[in-house]
Every structure is written in structure tokens, then in C-alpha cells.
Amino acid sequence: MDRVPVRDVRRLPKAHLHLHFTGSMRTATLLELADKYGMHLPEALASGEPPKLRATDERGWFRFQRLYDSARAVLRSEEDIARLVREAAEDERADGSGWLEIQVDPTSYAPLLGGLIPTVETVLGAVEDASRATGVGIRVLIAANRMKHPLDARTLARLAVRYADRGVVGFGLSNDERRGLARDFDRAFRIAREGGLLAAPHGGELAGPESVRDCLDDLGAGRVGHGVRAAEDPALLRRLAEEQITCEVCPASNVALGVYERPEDVPLRRLFEAGVPLALGADDPLLFGSRLAAQYQLARDAHGFTDEELAELARQSVRGSLAPPDVRNRLLDGIDAWLQAVPAPAGAVPQPVAAGRG
């Protein structure tokens, strides 16, 4: 068999727009912190292997959330938060990411970190330090929880707006989109948008195209977390393409949670060919077992994306980001350079990404 030369996807510059805070933790760090605090982790996390999950029914989703909560409980101090963010930034850099937008619901960390405001300030401080140390630009989306009261979401939206010029760039809504209505959170999203933040709620993952439409119509979404189920509705695909709404598609997450059976079932090509801007994301590497570059590798392996197409996916991630012009231009130039470089023969050992990039 001929060996087709391939370019290393880890060297492809890109932006990462869908990563959750605790979900970004390294497995080794989870185990170390649990040990440090003498905490007992559920077997599914203690093994160090990605757990078997299936969230297509409520019980499965509940189990996923319980595991997430258990993992979050090891983050108990400013030092832990700083470590998490620094390691996430290092892993981003190793995967070719030059820009990260990480989402956090500060409510869940607040009891141990002295309240909502100290939590946000701790996260933003950690982000600034990690960014300086690694050269990866990092900004924060504050995300409300759909399972909680819409008034809580409004409180978080106001908090997010307060830090709009200090590292918070967007407002999200996560958790089970089959619960309640997007509309219940419209006031919170209005506060966020009027405060200059990007609205980026989850939709079209566990529920179908109507959930994506609700995000657009009721929440003024400028970007959609997942949005992958839009593929079931040609009119919606056209709308997303026309309005250039980026969908933060997380293929490995979709397969891990059973949204799609196999990697090749994720309708990546359908979305791409419809002209919907995409930003591949890892969602929760801790629970799904793969990071950012692996999503691009999956596009190549399971969907036959060529290097030109992978470069276009990377450009879309950059264009869909809130990175300032100098960072965008640097990343876009880097993508062109990646394409122009002569690919290494398949099977060659890829060189590690140079430290200090950016």
C-alpha cells in the first residue's frame, strides 16, 4: 500500500471554543488531587480510563453529570484552579491551539472558593497566568445551568457582564437541553448580550434541530454549543450558513455520550458542505478521553477530510472565535504555512510542537 504523506494535525494552528472547566482536567491530576484530599472517586473515574457513558436517556445523562460533579469536587483551592488552567493551556499548546475559550459555571466552585465573585476572580487570575506562561490566548465564557432556576442564570449573566473587560467574553447555557425551554433563560441572555457578551448556549446535541432554532430565536445565539443535530433540517442548515453561526461540534463527545453510534455517523461532512461554520471542540477530555487535535484527526480518519479541508476547519474555528485581530491573523497565517509545508511521510515520528509558540 502506498504511504500517503500526512501533515501532523497537532501542528495545525487552531482555536478551541468548546471546553468545560473541570472537563479539561488531566486524568493524572484528578487522581493526584483526590489523593491529596483523601477523597473517594467513583470507580468509573478512579480507573484512569474514560468511563463508559450513554446519555441518550435521562438516567445516562444524570450519571454523566454525577461523574462530572465528583471530578469537580477535587478542585478545592486557588492552587488547584491555577494548576487545572495551566495544564489545560499546556495541553492546548501541544495540540496546536493558539486560542482557548473555556467555559465555567462558577456556582459549583463558589462554596469552596469563598463565593461567586472570588471564584470568577480566581479563574480569571489563573487564566492570565496560564496564558502568559504558555502563549495560548485564553478567555472565559460564564455558563448558566439549565437545570437551575432562570433567576440564577440572570445573576450569572450580570456577573459575567461585570467582568466583560477583564477576560469574560461570552455567556453560555449547559446541561440537559431536553429540560425546560430555552425561552426561560431569555432575560439572562438579553442581559449578557446587552453587556457586550457573545451568546453561546448549548443546543442541538441531546435534542433535535428545534433546540438549535430556540437558541437562535429565543437566546440570540451568536454561536451554538454542539448544534450538530441541525444536520437533520436542511432549512436550518441554510440559515446557519447564511447567518454564519458557528457550531462548536465535538465529535468524540457525541460518540462517547451516544448521540451518534460511531465517529463516521457524526454528520460532520453534511454540516461542512452546507457551509455551516464549524469549530471542533473536545468538550470534556477528562470524561471522553480525547483532546482537541484528536477531533481533527477524527475528521481525517472517519470522514476523509483532506489537509485543505482540515485547514479550512481550523480557519473556521479561528473566525468563529473572539480572538483579537493580531491573534486571528497570526493563527490564519500559521494555517496557510501548515498547508504549504511539505508533509512528512506517513509513519514518520511527528516532532513535538515547539514550546513558546506565540
Ligand SMILES: [Zn+2]
Ligand atoms: Zn459542552
